[in-house]
Amino acid sequence: MVKLSKRLMAIAQQVAPCAVLVDVGTDHGYIPIALVQQGTIQTAIACDVSKDSLDKAKANINRYNLPQAIEARCGDGLRVIGDEEPVGCIVMAGMGGMLMIDLLKQSPIVVSNAAQLVLQPQLDVPDVRKFVHHIGYQIVDEEMVYEESKYYTVLQCAKGREQYTEREYMLGKILIDKKCAVLQRFLIHERARIQTLLAQIDNDSRRHELMHADAVYKEVLDGYE
Numbered sequence: 001m002v003k004l005s006k007r008l009m010a011i012a013q014q015v016a017p018c019a020v021l022v023d024v025g026t027d028h029g030y031i032p033i034a035l036v037q038q039g040t041i042q043t044a045i046a047c048d049v050s051k052d053s054l055d056k057a058k059a060n061i062n063r064y065n066l067p068q069a070i071e072a073r074c075g076d077g078l079r080v081i082g083d084e085e086p087v088g089c090i091v092m093a094g095m096g097g098m099l100m101i102d103l104l105k106q107s108p109i110v111v112s113n114a115a116q117l118v119l120q121p122q123l124d125v126p127d128v129r130k131f132v133h134h135i136g137y138q139i140v141d142e143e144m145v146y147e148e149s150k151y152y153t154v155l156q157c158a159k160g161r162e163q164y165t166e167r168e169y170m171l172g173k174i175l176i177d178k179k180c181a182v183l184q185r186f187l188i189h190e191r192a193r194i195q196t197l198l199a200q201i202d203n204d205s206r207r208h209e210l211m212h213a214d215a216v217y218k219e220v221l222d223g224y225e
Helices: 006-012 030-038 051-063 097-106 108-113 125-134 166-171 173-177 181-198 204-222
Strands: 018-024 041-048 070-074 089-095 116-121 137-147 150-159
Touching (some): 041 051, 097 125, 125 150, 125 166, 166 204
Antiparallel strands (some): 116 150
């Protein structure tokens, strides 16, 4: 069995059972390999724009004797997936949130055909939350993990309609509601960082922005008490 890092495990745990998973930016191919081994998915398409990364994925797919279950495709985002191909779940991880949004925009039919999206943006998480709502998905679960001095947020999205408040888009309604311990740690860290920045910045608009964020973080932290 392939061994997953804490971040990759958090992503894999959000995938619901399905026949076909598409992993965009698969890198070493660990997520589809693990999910096939666990029996969560039947087959997968492992995609990467980098031929070198895809070669690593192919080597691992062969190493774990899964070439019949996992197909590797080299190309840009979801453009390697045909509009008519059945897709149960799309996984996108390890990339910036704005790039993730661009890739989802590029292939609207493929995205709309998927029952589930599992997204792990490295940056701009609030923008990704807003975008999945815009395209008719709701966030059914969310997890946050801390690994190697970095915080990672994983969104599980399914078809449906919902809207969030500003605070919920900033920090994640589900994370707030379940009083996620990693979110609490993140907020404490961010409040300390904001105080340092406020002591160094003279720009009024930037100070206002930071103070607003600090007030939101404090309000959420007060809910842990």
